[in-house]
Amino acid sequence: MSEILTVPVGLGDRSYDVLVGPGALDAALERLPAFFPRGRAILVTDRNVAEQHLGPVSEKLGSIGLKTQPVIVEPGETAKSWDGLRHVVDALLDLNIERSECVIALGGGVVGDLTGFAASITKRGVDFIQIPTTLLAQVDSSVGGKTGINTDHGKNFAGTFHQPRLVIADMDLLATLPRREQLAGYAEIVKAALIGDAPLFDALEADGAGVMEGEALSRAVAAAIAFKARIVAEDEREGGVRALLNLGHTFGHAFEAEAPKTAIRHGEAVAAGLGLAFAYSAHRGLCPAADADRVADHLKTVGLPHGATSLAHTSWDASRLIARMRDDKKNQDGRITLILARRIGDAFIDRETDEADLTRFVESQL
The missing domain is CATH 3.40.50.1970 (Rossmann fold)
Structure with a gap:
Protein backbone atom coordinates (compact mmCIF):
# COMPACT_ATOMS: atom_id res chain seq x y z
CA MET A 1 0.00 0.00 0.00
CA PRO A 178 -13.07 8.88 -17.86
CA ARG A 179 -10.28 11.28 -18.79
CA ARG A 180 -12.73 14.15 -19.23
CA GLU A 181 -13.99 13.71 -15.66
CA GLN A 182 -10.43 13.60 -14.31
CA LEU A 183 -9.60 16.84 -16.09
CA ALA A 184 -12.74 18.47 -14.71
CA GLY A 185 -11.52 17.62 -11.22
CA TYR A 186 -8.06 18.96 -11.94
CA ALA A 187 -9.56 22.44 -12.39
CA GLU A 188 -10.12 22.60 -8.62
CA ILE A 189 -6.48 21.74 -7.97
CA VAL A 190 -5.36 24.61 -10.20
CA LYS A 191 -7.88 26.85 -8.43
CA ALA A 192 -6.29 26.17 -5.04
CA ALA A 193 -2.86 27.11 -6.38
CA LEU A 194 -4.15 30.29 -8.01
CA ILE A 195 -5.89 31.44 -4.83
CA GLY A 196 -3.00 31.25 -2.43
CA ASP A 197 -0.19 28.83 -3.29
CA ALA A 198 2.07 30.19 -6.04
CA PRO A 199 4.73 27.47 -5.47
CA LEU A 200 2.05 24.83 -6.09
CA PHE A 201 1.17 26.48 -9.39
CA ASP A 202 4.87 26.52 -10.31
CA ALA A 203 5.01 22.78 -9.63
CA LEU A 204 1.85 22.08 -11.64
CA GLU A 205 3.17 24.19 -14.49
CA ALA A 206 6.50 22.34 -14.43
CA ASP A 207 4.75 18.96 -14.59
CA GLY A 208 2.69 20.12 -17.58
CA ALA A 209 0.36 17.50 -19.04
CA GLY A 210 2.15 14.88 -16.91
CA VAL A 211 0.55 16.32 -13.79
CA MET A 212 -2.46 14.07 -14.44
CA GLU A 213 -0.46 10.88 -13.94
CA GLY A 214 0.73 8.79 -10.98
CA GLU A 215 2.65 10.36 -8.15
CA ALA A 216 2.41 13.84 -9.64
CA LEU A 217 -1.38 13.69 -9.40
CA SER A 218 -1.28 12.23 -5.89
CA ARG A 219 0.93 15.09 -4.71
CA ALA A 220 -1.32 17.64 -6.37
CA VAL A 221 -4.48 16.19 -4.81
CA ALA A 222 -2.95 16.16 -1.33
CA ALA A 223 -1.71 19.75 -1.68
CA ALA A 224 -5.11 21.00 -2.88
CA ILE A 225 -6.96 19.25 -0.04
CA ALA A 226 -4.51 20.58 2.53
CA PHE A 227 -5.00 24.10 1.17
CA LYS A 228 -8.78 23.83 1.35
CA ALA A 229 -8.61 22.35 4.85
CA ARG A 230 -6.71 25.41 6.06
CA ILE A 231 -9.28 27.75 4.54
CA VAL A 232 -12.22 25.83 5.99
CA ALA A 233 -10.64 25.75 9.45
CA GLU A 234 -10.27 29.52 9.34
CA ASP A 235 -13.72 30.33 7.92
CA GLU A 236 -16.16 27.43 8.09
CA ARG A 237 -19.32 29.25 7.00
CA GLU A 238 -17.93 31.39 4.21
CA GLY A 239 -18.19 34.68 6.06
CA GLY A 240 -14.76 35.85 4.93
CA VAL A 241 -11.69 34.17 3.45
CA ARG A 242 -13.54 30.99 2.44
CA ALA A 243 -15.30 32.97 -0.26
CA LEU A 244 -11.94 32.91 -2.07
CA LEU A 245 -12.64 29.25 -2.87
CA ASN A 246 -15.19 30.57 -5.37
CA LEU A 247 -12.44 31.81 -7.70
CA GLY A 248 -13.70 31.09 -11.21
CA HIS A 249 -17.13 30.05 -9.96
CA THR A 250 -19.11 33.22 -10.62
CA PHE A 251 -18.27 32.97 -14.30
CA GLY A 252 -18.42 29.16 -14.17
CA HIS A 253 -21.87 28.91 -12.60
CA ALA A 254 -23.21 31.32 -15.22
CA PHE A 255 -21.86 29.06 -17.97
CA GLU A 256 -23.38 25.99 -16.31
CA ALA A 257 -26.75 27.66 -15.93
CA GLU A 258 -26.87 28.82 -19.55
CA ALA A 259 -25.51 25.69 -21.25
CA PRO A 260 -27.71 22.75 -22.25
CA LYS A 261 -27.75 20.03 -19.61
CA THR A 262 -24.73 17.67 -19.81
CA ALA A 263 -23.01 19.93 -22.40
CA ILE A 264 -20.24 20.98 -20.03
CA ARG A 265 -18.86 19.63 -16.77
CA HIS A 266 -18.70 21.70 -13.59
CA GLY A 267 -14.91 21.55 -13.59
CA GLU A 268 -14.77 22.64 -17.21
CA ALA A 269 -16.95 25.65 -16.39
CA VAL A 270 -14.71 26.46 -13.42
CA ALA A 271 -11.59 26.19 -15.59
CA ALA A 272 -13.07 28.64 -18.09
CA GLY A 273 -14.02 30.83 -15.14
CA LEU A 274 -10.46 30.77 -13.82
CA GLY A 275 -9.15 31.93 -17.16
CA LEU A 276 -11.73 34.72 -17.28
CA ALA A 277 -11.15 35.79 -13.68
CA PHE A 278 -7.46 36.32 -14.42
CA ALA A 279 -8.16 37.91 -17.79
CA TYR A 280 -10.63 40.31 -16.16
CA SER A 281 -8.16 41.06 -13.38
CA ALA A 282 -5.59 41.95 -16.05
CA HIS A 283 -8.23 43.99 -17.90
CA ARG A 284 -8.82 45.98 -14.72
CA GLY A 285 -5.09 46.53 -14.22
CA LEU A 286 -5.15 44.49 -11.02
CA CYS A 287 -2.98 41.62 -12.22
CA PRO A 288 -0.05 41.34 -14.64
CA ALA A 289 -1.14 40.25 -18.10
CA ALA A 290 1.73 37.74 -18.03
CA ASP A 291 0.09 35.94 -15.10
CA ALA A 292 -3.22 35.74 -16.94
CA ASP A 293 -1.36 34.30 -19.93
CA ARG A 294 0.37 31.69 -17.74
CA VAL A 295 -2.99 30.57 -16.35
CA ALA A 296 -4.54 30.27 -19.82
CA ASP A 297 -1.47 28.44 -21.18
CA HIS A 298 -1.45 25.88 -18.36
CA LEU A 299 -5.16 25.17 -18.72
CA LYS A 300 -4.66 24.64 -22.45
CA THR A 301 -1.62 22.42 -21.84
CA VAL A 302 -3.54 19.97 -19.68
CA GLY A 303 -6.57 20.02 -21.98
CA LEU A 304 -8.98 22.27 -20.07
CA PRO A 305 -11.00 25.24 -21.32
CA HIS A 306 -9.53 28.65 -20.55
CA GLY A 307 -12.45 30.86 -21.58
CA ALA A 308 -15.94 30.98 -23.04
CA THR A 309 -14.95 30.06 -26.58
CA SER A 310 -12.99 26.96 -25.56
CA LEU A 311 -15.93 25.28 -23.80
CA ALA A 312 -17.79 22.47 -25.54
CA HIS A 313 -20.81 24.79 -25.78
CA THR A 314 -19.97 28.15 -27.33
CA SER A 315 -23.29 29.88 -28.01
CA TRP A 316 -23.44 32.50 -25.25
CA ASP A 317 -25.36 35.71 -24.68
CA ALA A 318 -23.51 38.26 -22.55
CA SER A 319 -26.66 39.78 -21.04
CA ARG A 320 -27.91 36.37 -19.92
CA LEU A 321 -24.54 35.46 -18.41
CA ILE A 322 -24.48 38.75 -16.49
CA ALA A 323 -28.04 38.10 -15.30
CA ARG A 324 -26.91 34.74 -13.93
CA MET A 325 -23.98 36.43 -12.20
CA ARG A 326 -26.40 38.85 -10.49
CA ASP A 327 -27.98 35.82 -8.78
CA ASP A 328 -24.71 34.62 -7.25
CA LYS A 329 -24.89 33.86 -3.52
CA LYS A 330 -21.76 35.95 -2.78
CA ASN A 331 -23.35 39.19 -3.95
CA GLN A 332 -24.03 42.01 -1.50
CA ASP A 333 -26.10 45.18 -1.71
CA GLY A 334 -27.25 44.32 -5.22
CA ARG A 335 -23.71 44.36 -6.64
CA ILE A 336 -21.89 41.47 -8.27
CA THR A 337 -19.07 40.13 -6.11
CA LEU A 338 -16.13 38.56 -7.92
CA ILE A 339 -13.05 36.71 -6.77
CA LEU A 340 -10.17 38.31 -8.65
CA ALA A 341 -6.37 38.18 -8.38
CA ARG A 342 -3.43 40.52 -7.91
CA ARG A 343 -1.12 37.79 -9.16
CA ILE A 344 -0.91 33.99 -9.21
CA GLY A 345 -1.35 32.85 -5.61
CA ASP A 346 -2.92 36.13 -4.43
CA ALA A 347 -6.69 36.13 -4.91
CA PHE A 348 -9.01 38.61 -3.22
CA ILE A 349 -12.72 39.41 -2.89
CA ASP A 350 -13.81 42.31 -5.10
CA ARG A 351 -17.10 43.98 -4.17
CA GLU A 352 -16.52 47.04 -6.38
CA THR A 353 -17.24 45.54 -9.78
CA ASP A 354 -18.70 47.97 -12.29
CA GLU A 355 -21.39 45.97 -14.03
CA ALA A 356 -21.19 47.97 -17.26
CA ASP A 357 -17.45 47.34 -17.49
CA LEU A 358 -17.94 43.65 -16.66
CA THR A 359 -20.57 43.39 -19.39
CA ARG A 360 -18.24 44.93 -21.96
CA PHE A 361 -15.49 42.54 -20.90
CA VAL A 362 -17.76 39.47 -21.17
CA GLU A 363 -18.93 40.61 -24.60
CA SER A 364 -15.30 40.89 -25.70
CA GLN A 365 -14.64 37.30 -24.62
CA LEU A 366 -17.48 35.76 -26.60
Whole structure:
Protein backbone atom coordinates (compact mmCIF):
# COMPACT_ATOMS: atom_id res chain seq x y z
CA MET A 1 0.00 0.00 0.00
CA SER A 2 1.27 3.48 -0.88
CA GLU A 3 1.79 6.01 1.85
CA ILE A 4 -1.52 7.50 2.98
CA LEU A 5 -1.50 11.19 3.79
CA THR A 6 -3.72 12.32 6.64
CA VAL A 7 -4.93 15.91 6.25
CA PRO A 8 -6.67 17.27 9.38
CA VAL A 9 -9.55 19.74 9.11
CA GLY A 10 -9.37 21.65 12.39
CA LEU A 11 -12.84 22.62 13.58
CA GLY A 12 -12.70 22.04 17.31
CA ASP A 13 -15.05 19.26 18.41
CA ARG A 14 -16.13 18.84 14.77
CA SER A 15 -12.63 18.27 13.44
CA TYR A 16 -12.05 15.36 11.10
CA ASP A 17 -9.39 13.78 8.92
CA VAL A 18 -9.11 13.43 5.18
CA LEU A 19 -7.22 10.29 4.19
CA VAL A 20 -5.58 10.70 0.79
CA GLY A 21 -3.86 8.24 -1.52
CA PRO A 22 -4.19 4.88 -3.27
CA GLY A 23 -5.56 2.37 -0.75
CA ALA A 24 -7.02 5.00 1.57
CA LEU A 25 -10.18 2.94 2.10
CA ASP A 26 -8.16 -0.05 3.28
CA ALA A 27 -6.25 2.24 5.63
CA ALA A 28 -9.53 3.61 7.03
CA LEU A 29 -11.14 0.25 7.80
CA GLU A 30 -9.87 0.07 11.37
CA ARG A 31 -11.52 3.43 12.11
CA LEU A 32 -14.93 2.63 10.70
CA PRO A 33 -16.62 0.29 13.23
CA ALA A 34 -16.83 3.11 15.78
CA PHE A 35 -19.16 5.01 13.43
CA PHE A 36 -21.59 2.12 12.97
CA PRO A 37 -22.73 0.83 16.39
CA ARG A 38 -25.53 -1.27 14.89
CA GLY A 39 -23.16 -3.23 12.68
CA ARG A 40 -24.59 -1.86 9.45
CA ALA A 41 -23.56 0.88 7.05
CA ILE A 42 -26.30 2.76 5.22
CA LEU A 43 -24.62 3.82 1.99
CA VAL A 44 -26.02 6.31 -0.52
CA THR A 45 -24.74 6.08 -4.08
CA ASP A 46 -25.99 6.52 -7.62
CA ARG A 47 -26.80 3.81 -10.10
CA ASN A 48 -23.63 4.27 -12.18
CA VAL A 49 -21.27 4.32 -9.20
CA ALA A 50 -23.06 1.30 -7.74
CA GLU A 51 -22.24 -0.72 -10.85
CA GLN A 52 -18.53 0.07 -10.50
CA HIS A 53 -17.87 0.33 -6.78
CA LEU A 54 -20.74 -0.83 -4.56
CA GLY A 55 -19.71 -4.50 -4.64
CA PRO A 56 -16.00 -3.99 -3.82
CA VAL A 57 -16.72 -1.37 -1.16
CA SER A 58 -19.39 -3.56 0.46
CA GLU A 59 -16.93 -6.45 0.50
CA LYS A 60 -14.36 -4.32 2.29
CA LEU A 61 -16.94 -3.17 4.82
CA GLY A 62 -18.03 -6.78 5.29
CA SER A 63 -14.45 -7.72 6.15
CA ILE A 64 -14.78 -5.66 9.34
CA GLY A 65 -18.25 -6.98 10.16
CA LEU A 66 -20.39 -4.24 8.64
CA LYS A 67 -23.45 -5.10 6.55
CA THR A 68 -24.08 -2.58 3.76
CA GLN A 69 -27.60 -1.30 3.19
CA PRO A 70 -27.54 0.73 -0.03
CA VAL A 71 -29.78 3.62 -1.03
CA ILE A 72 -29.59 4.14 -4.80
CA VAL A 73 -30.30 7.47 -6.50
CA GLU A 74 -30.30 8.41 -10.16
CA PRO A 75 -27.01 9.75 -11.58
CA GLY A 76 -26.56 13.39 -12.53
CA GLU A 77 -27.56 16.80 -11.26
CA THR A 78 -31.26 15.99 -11.45
CA ALA A 79 -30.83 13.96 -8.26
CA LYS A 80 -29.91 17.17 -6.42
CA SER A 81 -33.55 18.25 -6.17
CA TRP A 82 -36.38 18.40 -3.66
CA ASP A 83 -37.58 15.04 -4.99
CA GLY A 84 -34.10 13.56 -4.67
CA LEU A 85 -33.78 14.88 -1.12
CA ARG A 86 -37.15 13.43 -0.18
CA HIS A 87 -36.16 10.07 -1.60
CA VAL A 88 -32.97 9.88 0.49
CA VAL A 89 -34.57 11.17 3.71
CA ASP A 90 -37.48 8.75 3.36
CA ALA A 91 -35.04 5.88 2.75
CA LEU A 92 -33.09 6.76 5.90
CA LEU A 93 -36.30 6.89 7.91
CA ASP A 94 -37.57 3.63 6.39
CA LEU A 95 -34.33 2.05 7.60
CA ASN A 96 -35.02 3.55 11.05
CA ILE A 97 -31.66 5.25 11.20
CA GLU A 98 -30.58 6.27 14.69
CA ARG A 99 -28.70 9.45 15.54
CA SER A 100 -25.75 7.37 16.70
CA GLU A 101 -25.26 6.01 13.16
CA CYS A 102 -23.37 7.40 10.20
CA VAL A 103 -24.41 7.48 6.57
CA ILE A 104 -21.81 6.90 3.85
CA ALA A 105 -21.85 9.00 0.68
CA LEU A 106 -20.18 6.96 -2.07
CA GLY A 107 -19.98 8.92 -5.29
CA GLY A 108 -19.20 12.25 -6.85
CA GLY A 109 -20.19 15.71 -5.76
CA VAL A 110 -23.90 15.20 -6.43
CA VAL A 111 -24.10 12.19 -4.12
CA GLY A 112 -21.98 13.90 -1.47
CA ASP A 113 -24.00 17.14 -1.51
CA LEU A 114 -27.33 15.32 -1.49
CA THR A 115 -26.36 12.79 1.18
CA GLY A 116 -24.85 15.45 3.43
CA PHE A 117 -27.98 17.60 3.19
CA ALA A 118 -30.25 14.63 3.88
CA ALA A 119 -28.10 13.60 6.86
CA SER A 120 -28.16 17.14 8.27
CA ILE A 121 -31.96 17.30 8.43
CA THR A 122 -32.92 13.68 9.18
CA LYS A 123 -33.89 13.41 12.86
CA ARG A 124 -32.33 16.89 13.23
CA GLY A 125 -28.96 15.62 12.15
CA VAL A 126 -27.07 12.37 11.74
CA ASP A 127 -23.39 12.04 10.89
CA PHE A 128 -21.99 11.08 7.50
CA ILE A 129 -18.76 9.94 5.91
CA GLN A 130 -17.58 10.93 2.44
CA ILE A 131 -16.01 8.39 0.08
CA PRO A 132 -15.67 10.47 -3.11
CA THR A 133 -15.27 8.58 -6.37
CA THR A 134 -14.35 11.50 -8.65
CA LEU A 135 -11.29 13.70 -8.62
CA LEU A 136 -13.52 16.78 -8.47
CA ALA A 137 -15.26 15.55 -5.33
CA GLN A 138 -12.00 14.48 -3.70
CA VAL A 139 -10.39 17.90 -3.96
CA ASP A 140 -13.50 20.05 -3.60
CA SER A 141 -16.99 19.12 -2.47
CA SER A 142 -16.14 16.28 -0.07
CA VAL A 143 -14.13 18.61 2.19
CA GLY A 144 -15.67 21.57 3.99
CA GLY A 145 -19.20 20.59 4.91
CA LYS A 146 -21.16 22.48 2.24
CA THR A 147 -24.23 20.42 1.35
CA GLY A 148 -27.23 21.22 -0.78
CA ILE A 149 -29.56 20.76 -3.69
CA ASN A 150 -30.43 22.79 -6.75
CA THR A 151 -33.67 24.77 -6.99
CA ASP A 152 -35.49 26.67 -9.71
CA HIS A 153 -33.59 29.74 -8.49
CA GLY A 154 -30.13 28.29 -8.98
CA LYS A 155 -27.45 25.75 -8.17
CA ASN A 156 -27.07 24.84 -4.47
CA PHE A 157 -29.62 27.45 -3.34
CA ALA A 158 -30.95 25.16 -0.59
CA GLY A 159 -28.56 23.47 1.79
CA THR A 160 -26.68 23.44 5.07
CA PHE A 161 -23.19 23.44 6.50
CA HIS A 162 -22.79 19.91 7.87
CA GLN A 163 -19.27 18.59 8.30
CA PRO A 164 -18.48 14.94 7.61
CA ARG A 165 -16.89 12.78 10.30
CA LEU A 166 -14.28 11.38 7.90
CA VAL A 167 -13.32 11.78 4.25
CA ILE A 168 -11.67 8.88 2.42
CA ALA A 169 -10.07 10.12 -0.81
CA ASP A 170 -8.94 6.78 -2.20
CA MET A 171 -7.29 7.40 -5.54
CA ASP A 172 -7.76 3.77 -6.55
CA LEU A 173 -11.44 4.64 -6.98
CA LEU A 174 -10.50 6.98 -9.83
CA ALA A 175 -9.27 4.14 -12.06
CA THR A 176 -12.64 3.85 -13.82
CA LEU A 177 -13.03 7.62 -14.25
CA PRO A 178 -13.07 8.88 -17.86
CA ARG A 179 -10.28 11.28 -18.79
CA ARG A 180 -12.73 14.15 -19.23
CA GLU A 181 -13.99 13.71 -15.66
CA GLN A 182 -10.43 13.60 -14.31
CA LEU A 183 -9.60 16.84 -16.09
CA ALA A 184 -12.74 18.47 -14.71
CA GLY A 185 -11.52 17.62 -11.22
CA TYR A 186 -8.06 18.96 -11.94
CA ALA A 187 -9.56 22.44 -12.39
CA GLU A 188 -10.12 22.60 -8.62
CA ILE A 189 -6.48 21.74 -7.97
CA VAL A 190 -5.36 24.61 -10.20
CA LYS A 191 -7.88 26.85 -8.43
CA ALA A 192 -6.29 26.17 -5.04
CA ALA A 193 -2.86 27.11 -6.38
CA LEU A 194 -4.15 30.29 -8.01
CA ILE A 195 -5.89 31.44 -4.83
CA GLY A 196 -3.00 31.25 -2.43
CA ASP A 197 -0.19 28.83 -3.29
CA ALA A 198 2.07 30.19 -6.04
CA PRO A 199 4.73 27.47 -5.47
CA LEU A 200 2.05 24.83 -6.09
CA PHE A 201 1.17 26.48 -9.39
CA ASP A 202 4.87 26.52 -10.31
CA ALA A 203 5.01 22.78 -9.63
CA LEU A 204 1.85 22.08 -11.64
CA GLU A 205 3.17 24.19 -14.49
CA ALA A 206 6.50 22.34 -14.43
CA ASP A 207 4.75 18.96 -14.59
CA GLY A 208 2.69 20.12 -17.58
CA ALA A 209 0.36 17.50 -19.04
CA GLY A 210 2.15 14.88 -16.91
CA VAL A 211 0.55 16.32 -13.79
CA MET A 212 -2.46 14.07 -14.44
CA GLU A 213 -0.46 10.88 -13.94
CA GLY A 214 0.73 8.79 -10.98
CA GLU A 215 2.65 10.36 -8.15
CA ALA A 216 2.41 13.84 -9.64
CA LEU A 217 -1.38 13.69 -9.40
CA SER A 218 -1.28 12.23 -5.89
CA ARG A 219 0.93 15.09 -4.71
CA ALA A 220 -1.32 17.64 -6.37
CA VAL A 221 -4.48 16.19 -4.81
CA ALA A 222 -2.95 16.16 -1.33
CA ALA A 223 -1.71 19.75 -1.68
CA ALA A 224 -5.11 21.00 -2.88
CA ILE A 225 -6.96 19.25 -0.04
CA ALA A 226 -4.51 20.58 2.53
CA PHE A 227 -5.00 24.10 1.17
CA LYS A 228 -8.78 23.83 1.35
CA ALA A 229 -8.61 22.35 4.85
CA ARG A 230 -6.71 25.41 6.06
CA ILE A 231 -9.28 27.75 4.54
CA VAL A 232 -12.22 25.83 5.99
CA ALA A 233 -10.64 25.75 9.45
CA GLU A 234 -10.27 29.52 9.34
CA ASP A 235 -13.72 30.33 7.92
CA GLU A 236 -16.16 27.43 8.09
CA ARG A 237 -19.32 29.25 7.00
CA GLU A 238 -17.93 31.39 4.21
CA GLY A 239 -18.19 34.68 6.06
CA GLY A 240 -14.76 35.85 4.93
CA VAL A 241 -11.69 34.17 3.45
CA ARG A 242 -13.54 30.99 2.44
CA ALA A 243 -15.30 32.97 -0.26
CA LEU A 244 -11.94 32.91 -2.07
CA LEU A 245 -12.64 29.25 -2.87
CA ASN A 246 -15.19 30.57 -5.37
CA LEU A 247 -12.44 31.81 -7.70
CA GLY A 248 -13.70 31.09 -11.21
CA HIS A 249 -17.13 30.05 -9.96
CA THR A 250 -19.11 33.22 -10.62
CA PHE A 251 -18.27 32.97 -14.30
CA GLY A 252 -18.42 29.16 -14.17
CA HIS A 253 -21.87 28.91 -12.60
CA ALA A 254 -23.21 31.32 -15.22
CA PHE A 255 -21.86 29.06 -17.97
CA GLU A 256 -23.38 25.99 -16.31
CA ALA A 257 -26.75 27.66 -15.93
CA GLU A 258 -26.87 28.82 -19.55
CA ALA A 259 -25.51 25.69 -21.25
CA PRO A 260 -27.71 22.75 -22.25
CA LYS A 261 -27.75 20.03 -19.61
CA THR A 262 -24.73 17.67 -19.81
CA ALA A 263 -23.01 19.93 -22.40
CA ILE A 264 -20.24 20.98 -20.03
CA ARG A 265 -18.86 19.63 -16.77
CA HIS A 266 -18.70 21.70 -13.59
CA GLY A 267 -14.91 21.55 -13.59
CA GLU A 268 -14.77 22.64 -17.21
CA ALA A 269 -16.95 25.65 -16.39
CA VAL A 270 -14.71 26.46 -13.42
CA ALA A 271 -11.59 26.19 -15.59
CA ALA A 272 -13.07 28.64 -18.09
CA GLY A 273 -14.02 30.83 -15.14
CA LEU A 274 -10.46 30.77 -13.82
CA GLY A 275 -9.15 31.93 -17.16
CA LEU A 276 -11.73 34.72 -17.28
CA ALA A 277 -11.15 35.79 -13.68
CA PHE A 278 -7.46 36.32 -14.42
CA ALA A 279 -8.16 37.91 -17.79
CA TYR A 280 -10.63 40.31 -16.16
CA SER A 281 -8.16 41.06 -13.38
CA ALA A 282 -5.59 41.95 -16.05
CA HIS A 283 -8.23 43.99 -17.90
CA ARG A 284 -8.82 45.98 -14.72
CA GLY A 285 -5.09 46.53 -14.22
CA LEU A 286 -5.15 44.49 -11.02
CA CYS A 287 -2.98 41.62 -12.22
CA PRO A 288 -0.05 41.34 -14.64
CA ALA A 289 -1.14 40.25 -18.10
CA ALA A 290 1.73 37.74 -18.03
CA ASP A 291 0.09 35.94 -15.10
CA ALA A 292 -3.22 35.74 -16.94
CA ASP A 293 -1.36 34.30 -19.93
CA ARG A 294 0.37 31.69 -17.74
CA VAL A 295 -2.99 30.57 -16.35
CA ALA A 296 -4.54 30.27 -19.82
CA ASP A 297 -1.47 28.44 -21.18
CA HIS A 298 -1.45 25.88 -18.36
CA LEU A 299 -5.16 25.17 -18.72
CA LYS A 300 -4.66 24.64 -22.45
CA THR A 301 -1.62 22.42 -21.84
CA VAL A 302 -3.54 19.97 -19.68
CA GLY A 303 -6.57 20.02 -21.98
CA LEU A 304 -8.98 22.27 -20.07
CA PRO A 305 -11.00 25.24 -21.32
CA HIS A 306 -9.53 28.65 -20.55
CA GLY A 307 -12.45 30.86 -21.58
CA ALA A 308 -15.94 30.98 -23.04
CA THR A 309 -14.95 30.06 -26.58
CA SER A 310 -12.99 26.96 -25.56
CA LEU A 311 -15.93 25.28 -23.80
CA ALA A 312 -17.79 22.47 -25.54
CA HIS A 313 -20.81 24.79 -25.78
CA THR A 314 -19.97 28.15 -27.33
CA SER A 315 -23.29 29.88 -28.01
CA TRP A 316 -23.44 32.50 -25.25
CA ASP A 317 -25.36 35.71 -24.68
CA ALA A 318 -23.51 38.26 -22.55
CA SER A 319 -26.66 39.78 -21.04
CA ARG A 320 -27.91 36.37 -19.92
CA LEU A 321 -24.54 35.46 -18.41
CA ILE A 322 -24.48 38.75 -16.49
CA ALA A 323 -28.04 38.10 -15.30
CA ARG A 324 -26.91 34.74 -13.93
CA MET A 325 -23.98 36.43 -12.20
CA ARG A 326 -26.40 38.85 -10.49
CA ASP A 327 -27.98 35.82 -8.78
CA ASP A 328 -24.71 34.62 -7.25
CA LYS A 329 -24.89 33.86 -3.52
CA LYS A 330 -21.76 35.95 -2.78
CA ASN A 331 -23.35 39.19 -3.95
CA GLN A 332 -24.03 42.01 -1.50
CA ASP A 333 -26.10 45.18 -1.71
CA GLY A 334 -27.25 44.32 -5.22
CA ARG A 335 -23.71 44.36 -6.64
CA ILE A 336 -21.89 41.47 -8.27
CA THR A 337 -19.07 40.13 -6.11
CA LEU A 338 -16.13 38.56 -7.92
CA ILE A 339 -13.05 36.71 -6.77
CA LEU A 340 -10.17 38.31 -8.65
CA ALA A 341 -6.37 38.18 -8.38
CA ARG A 342 -3.43 40.52 -7.91
CA ARG A 343 -1.12 37.79 -9.16
CA ILE A 344 -0.91 33.99 -9.21
CA GLY A 345 -1.35 32.85 -5.61
CA ASP A 346 -2.92 36.13 -4.43
CA ALA A 347 -6.69 36.13 -4.91
CA PHE A 348 -9.01 38.61 -3.22
CA ILE A 349 -12.72 39.41 -2.89
CA ASP A 350 -13.81 42.31 -5.10
CA ARG A 351 -17.10 43.98 -4.17
CA GLU A 352 -16.52 47.04 -6.38
CA THR A 353 -17.24 45.54 -9.78
CA ASP A 354 -18.70 47.97 -12.29
CA GLU A 355 -21.39 45.97 -14.03
CA ALA A 356 -21.19 47.97 -17.26
CA ASP A 357 -17.45 47.34 -17.49
CA LEU A 358 -17.94 43.65 -16.66
CA THR A 359 -20.57 43.39 -19.39
CA ARG A 360 -18.24 44.93 -21.96
CA PHE A 361 -15.49 42.54 -20.90
CA VAL A 362 -17.76 39.47 -21.17
CA GLU A 363 -18.93 40.61 -24.60
CA SER A 364 -15.30 40.89 -25.70
CA GLN A 365 -14.64 37.30 -24.62
CA LEU A 366 -17.48 35.76 -26.60
